[in-house]
Amino acid sequence: MKQQKLMEKLSLWQLAVLLFTFEIGSVAVVGVGNDSRQDAWIAVAISTLLGAGIVSFYIMLLKRAPGKNLFELMTISFGKWLGKGIGLLYVFYFFYIAERVLRDFCELITTVIFENTPIEIISITMMGVIAYMIYLGLEVFGRTGEIFIPYVFTFTILIGFATFFSGEMDFKNLLPVMAEGIGPIIQHIFPRLLTFPYGELITFMVIIPYVTQFKKVGKVSVITVLVSGMIIIYGTVIEIATLGTEQLGRTVFPLLSAARDISLLEFIERVDLVVVFIVMFGIITKVSVFFFAGLKGLEHITNIPYRYMVLPMATIISYGTILISDNFAEHVEEGIRFIPQYMHVPFQLILPALFAPLLFWRTKNQKKGSGHHESK
Amino acid sequence: MSLSDFLFKRRKNKKGNKAPEEEIFQKDNISKEYFKSLNKNKKSLQELFKDTFDFSCDDIKLGESKACVCYLGTMLNINSLTDKVLNVPRETSETKNPKNIEEIRDRYFPTIAFEYAETFHKVVWHILNGFAVIMVDGQGKALSLEIGNIEKRAITEPSTQTIIRGPKEAFTEDINTNISLIRKRIKNPYLTFESSYIGGDTKTTIAIGYISTITNEDILNEVRERIEKIELGAVLDSGNIEEMIVDKSFTPFPLVFNTERPDSICSHLLEGKVILIVDGSPFVLAVPSIFTDFFQSSEDYYQPFLMPSFIRIIRYMSFMIALVLPSLYVALSTFHQELMPTQLLVSVQAQREGVPFPAVIEIFMMELTFEIMREAGVRMPRAVGQTVSIVGALVIGQAAVEAGLVSNVLVIIVAFTAIASFVSPIYSFSIATRLLRFVLILCAAVFGLYGVLLFLIVMVIHLVSLRSFGVPYLASVAPFKLSDQDDVFLRLPAWANQRRPSYLFPKAPNKEKRKQRPSPPPVKGGEK
Structure with missing residues (x-):
């Protein structure tokens, strides 16, 4: 029984699906931000390329010790105790981001649909579903993604077409291109855009070791990141063209506001609700990935199978979702000002950059004894 | 775990x-040994079947040796038993006596299918299976003759x-x-x-x-x-x-x-x-x-492929309709009125005006009524079948609406759901939707569309976690396999569907070797 569970594997397609939904998940809720105004799509395009670079960097690290995940890599490079200590920091980081992502969605639901429902209800029910899925394992998670990806994909595409045919899009909103030069774009990219959808892929360093065809992982991940980047550009263009930069700056849930304008055949109206429900799966994927990554870290640190910790940690996260900020404004402000600089950058870029040379050095020395290591 | x-x-x-046949009765405390002495065997048989009226143990004589035919009269055709076994002329003046059971069979019952029973267990087993068992005194095994001809449908x-x-x-x-x-x-x-x-x-x-x-x-x-x-x-x-x-x-x-x-x-x-x-x-x-098996009827393969492909999609759709339609009604009419087009909303609300119940109660009432009717329809004697259809039309129908119990839209929804749930070719699958529908209605009543979707996600998670003999239940969709898609949502023509489903890991992965897409014969004497 246990043997079987340990052998859980993801296929390449499942990895691609998870990566894709992960990428567009919360971007679909809160959007990419308004720092570079009508040039946001250019910023997204550039950061997608950079993101592909980051992902290849992560995968390069993983390939130094095949089959080992982020936490095991850190133990290899920093040694047992320091590695576990830093691993614990990552666990906190992952759980905190899971809480943030979930909070985004809870705010969306309580603002748009259930104005009178306490936010706790949403976070608890969502976390219940996520805990159930993670409890059943990574394979189930991957397959669930496979079931939902056609809906997520087609509906995302359809929103664009529907807004277009409703005549709500005004492509003049995209002009002027780079009115204030490249400055704002770069400011938007770093640290915000680089870290928010792309740098977060560091969580996949916990998942990728479970993929069956490890050799092709690099190619698949980079292509998926590029494709999802295109979808994000597509979404950003819809948002800018439909809402215009002024309204985009004021709205909290841009894609939702854009979809609100859809009106086709005098029958398809008010589809913004439908958007909420499509977004839901993206959020579930995203929270699950963070949640799973954190649990795997705990498993590595405590040597207790992660399934035992699913329920307690899910409880903590659903509570933490409410605790992390008093109101939505505070939550958003933190997300823009504080989180990218002080959390994303160190955890996604600085720490990996730090342990990369160590890892290279260690694995070079260990190459002789690698056979022995694997047999353990 | x-x-x-x-x-x-x-x-x-x-x-x-x-168990092989001999060991079948080990748990029942029946002795296994078959004795050479006829009387001993007979006694233990009679002990075993002592109160059963249809058990017979007739003494006969095969040549010189004493023998006895044991059978359950109800498990074989008595007429053929009489013809084949009891009426066989046994007092043949021919030469010597048969020495062993094989010779006895050769001489007296050469035309009947037979089996030898070396153990007492086997004797009992054969009797229970409608054989006529002939036990001969002094022989180490019994001869079981297959008489057959039990009545069957x-x-x-x-x-x-x-x-x-x-x-x-x-x-x-x-x-x-x-x-x-x-x-x-x-x-x-x-x-x-x-x-x-x-x-x-x-x-x-x-x-x-x-x-x-x-x-x-x-x-x-x-x-x-x-x-x-x-x-x-x-x-x-x-x-x-x-x-x-x-x-x-x-x-x-x-x-x-x-x-x-x-x-x-x-x-x-x-x-x-x-x-x-x-x-x-x-x-x-x-x-x-797997999941998709339950959406395939064998007729799909007997009709030209376009229509069955369409019908299959209809089946999947009606599965979804049977599952979520009532809960969607509850969610839309109680939580998300804005999702309905205004005209429709007005007419639905106008109809609901006279109804004294909230939408959940209304739909629960009707769905339950329908489930009761369906069960009554299955169980009741055929002779009263007419009654249920007449009364049923009253309960779920115009009369219920006119009585002010439910609204018109609801009757349509319940009826349509019911029809949709009959589409699944395999009955045991449509039961699943019946059960889940009620849970979904509850979810919709508490959380609206959010609840419905949450439940559907949980259902999908549950489905993908299921396995049937190690094969993922949603195989060929999750885990996705492109080569298996020729017979899942669509039924491609036979020549395009030459591979066996890969999730079964068949020893012979291909049905036919060569490509055989039909094409018109080349035109003779045509231009080059």
Whole structure:
């Protein structure tokens, strides 16, 4: 029984699906931000390329010790105790981001649909579903993604077409291109855009070791990141063209506001609700990935199978979702000002950059004894 | 270990009970030994069957030796017994006496199918199976003659899975008839049937069927293992077996395919599945079975491919309709009125004006009424069938609306849901939707669309976690396999569908070797 569970594997397609939904998940809720105004799509395009670079960097690290995940890599490079200590920091980081992502969605639901429902209800029910899925394992998670990806994909595409045919899009909103030069774009990219959808892929360093065809992982991940980047550009263009930069700056849930304008055949109206429900799966994927990554870290640190910790940690996260900020404004402000600089950058870029040379050095020395290591 | 495994831990037996015939009665404290002395054997037989009126033990004489014919009068045709056994001229003046049982058989019963019973267990087993057992004094084994001719139901048209075009035979309750129905269709020496006996009290014959050149060994061994592990008092239908061999019993979805159509079972065999025939049940099981199996009718393959492909999509749609339509109504009418187009909203609300209940109560009432009617329709004697349809039309219909109990829209929704739930070709699958529908209505009543979607996600998570004999239940969709898509949502034409489903890991992955897409013959004497 246990043997079987340990052998859980993801296929390449499942990895691609998870990566894709992960990428567009919360971007679909809160959007990419308004720092570079009508040039946001250019910023997204550039950061997608950079993101592909980051992902290849992560995968390069993983390939130094095949089959080992982020936490095991850190133990290899920093040694047992320091590695576990830093691993614990990552666990906190992952759980905190899971809480943030979930909070985004809870705010969306309580603002748009259930104005009178306490936010706790949403976070608890969502976390219940996520805990159930993670409890059943990574394979189930991957397959669930496979079931939902056609809906997520087609509906995302359809929103664009529907807004277009409703005549709500005004492509003049995209002009002027780079009115204030490249400055704002770069400011938007770093640290915000680089870290928010792309740098977060560091969580996949916990998942990728479970993929069956490890050799092709690099190619698949980079292509998926590029494709999802295109979808994000597509979404950003819809948002800018439909809402215009002024309204985009004021709205909290841009894609939702854009979809609100859809009106086709005098029958398809008010589809913004439908958007909420499509977004839901993206959020579930995203929270699950963070949640799973954190649990795997705990498993590595405590040597207790992660399934035992699913329920307690899910409880903590659903509570933490409410605790992390008093109101939505505070939550958003933190997300823009504080989180990218002080959390994303160190955890996604600085720490990996730090342990990369160590890892290279260690694995070079260990190459002789690698056979022995694997047999353990 | 998953939670449900823990809660519903299956009994694990120390050893398998796939008993050869001799060991069948070991648990029943029947002595195994067959004596040379006729009287001893007779005594113990009479002891065993002492109060049974249909047991007979007639003394006869075969040449010089004393003998006795034992049988259950109800398990064989008495006339043929008289003709074949009792009336045989035994006082032949011919030469010497037959020395052993083989010679006795040669001389007196040369034309009857026979078997020797070396143990007492086997004697009892043969008697129970309708043999006439001849025990001869001084012989170490008994001669069992197959008289046969127990009454059985004739082969009829299937009553649960009807089709328009295609074979119209259905399985019957007799295992031999069923096997012959399959063998008639697959004339293949590699088609194998293994038998075992299950049920401490009933000793029911079960046949495991497979085509040894196609079926994967691992799956086959898994089936054998699970069948061996079964320890049941009684097996009266294949449904009893089904519950004991599934991977997970805490699920509304059927993990074992059942059908009474021989052609459908044959197609499963040819795909590389293992079938289970239980004596006494016209429903034959096929494993491993996956979600999409339950949306395929054998008729799909007998009609030109375009229409069946369309029909399949209709089936999937009606599955979704049967599942979510009532809950969508609840969610829309109580939480998300803005999602309805204004005109529709106005007319729906206008109709609901006179209704004194909230939408949930309204729909629960109607759905329950319908479930009751459906159950009544199945169980009641045929003679009163008319009554239910007349009264039913009153309960779910205009009268209910006019009485101010429910609104018109609701009646349409309930009726449409009911119709949609009948579309699934396999009855045991449509039961699943009936059950889940009520849960969904509750979710919709509490959380609106959010609840519906949350429940659907949980359902999908549950579905993907299911396995049937190790094969993922949603195989070929999740995990996705492009090469298997030729027979899932669409039914591609036969020439395009040459591979067996890969999730079954068949030994022979291809059905035919060469490509044989039909094309018109080249025009003779045409221009170059």
